[in-house]
Amino acid sequence: MNRGVWFVAGAGAGVYAMARARRLAEAFTPEGLRDRVAGLTLGAQLFAEEVRTGRDEKETELRHRLGLTLDGPPELDAPTDPTTTRMLEDTP
Template sequence: MSRAVWFVAGAGMGVYAMIRGRRAAEALTPDGLHDRWQALGVGARMFREEVAQAKTDKELELRERFGPAYDRTPQLSSGLDTPSLVPHEDYSTDESKEGTH
């Protein structure tokens, strides 16, 4: 009886090794490598979309929780109070300084 058990165990290991070897050989072919590369791209795209969705959901949750105080979206204004990137020079004449030269 023990010989039959060892024979079945050996045959099972042989079949398992043959299946694993065939899968490894298929994975290393150009088609197999291409399929794996495509799967990696799909996985990365799905991860990026899930992160973007979670970010949007969390932002909406925070906006609902804190209201307008949380809204820090920059607003563009077109008024005189808008700072200029050009330095301002004062060209006004001060008569009290003219006589001190």
């Protein structure tokens, strides 16, 4: 029985090694390399899109927290203190 177990284990390892070798050989064919490059390109595009989306969301959040609009900084309000208003009117 001991020899039978080792025979099955060796046969299984051989089948596994052949399958891995076949996949590796297919990966280095022109079609396999093209597929890998296409997958890498798509992954890079998706990553760049996620970075852009995150950047835009964070910018919107920061603008909201700081009270900024998309047009620029917020407008200054007119002074409410009457003495300041008088001083502004008196300046030439």
